[in-house]
Structures are given as C-alpha cells and as structure tokens.
Amino acid sequence: MSNDRRLAILHSPVLWLFLVIVLSLPLLAEFNSRLVLSRDLAAEEDSLHNQISVEKTQQAALLALQKYIQSDEYVEHWARLARLAKPGEVVVVPVSADQPGISSVNPAPGPQVPNDPVSEWRTALFGNTRPIP
Secondary structure (H helix, E strand, C coil), rough: HHHHHHHHHHHHHHHHHHHHHHHHHHHHHHHHHHHHHHHHHHHHHHHHHHHHHHHHHHHHHHHHHHHHHCHHHHHHHHHHHCCCCCCCCCCCCCCCCCCCCCCCCCCCCCCCCCCCCCHHHHHHHHHHCCCCC
C-alpha cells in the first residue's frame, strides 16, 4: 500500500505543478533581468541617436562657418574691423566724446556763479546769477 501511495503521489498533478513552478522561478528571474537590460539599452540607444543629431547639426553649422571664413566676404569684414581700406577709399574713424584723453570741441565757458551761500540760494530760488552788490 505504501508503494501504491508513492506512485500516486508521483503521478499527482499538484506535485508536478509545484516542481514546474519551482524550476521556472530562476528562468523567470533571468528573463526579467534580460527585459530590464533590453529596456536600458533601448533608452541608451535613443539618447545616443539624439546626441548624434545634435552633433550633426553642430557639424553643419561649423562647416557653414568654415565656408564663410574661407570666403572673400569674411576677409573684407575683418579688414573693415581693422580699419583697413581698399585702394582709393578713405578710412573715417568716428571719435566719441566718452573716450578719455580725446577732447572734442571745447564748449563755451558758462556764466560765472559766485560761491557764497546767499548767491547760491538766490540762484536756486529765483534763477538770478547776479551777485548781490
């Protein structure tokens, strides 16, 4: 009877289900880790594609700049900034009054205002700059 009972337990679907579940847990864990790795790789791939597109646009801008730098227009632009002129041209350099050491036309001297307190008050209140006799 004990032998029949052992055979009945071995043919039991519950036992086989339990064994399948126990043996499949490591496989499911490995499958899950591969899914996570696959997801991370896909995200990294998207990031790299974005970086490639940024670098391609930067490369296009640099190539356009290189083409401009090799042109005569660029040379003329920098020559103008260096205040160089073509033959037959005259260089005109405007002078601003804000630059120290460079004086423009001297302004006419203003009216003489006395420095005594009474005259200063009179000038402030009445606009009269004549000194008191």
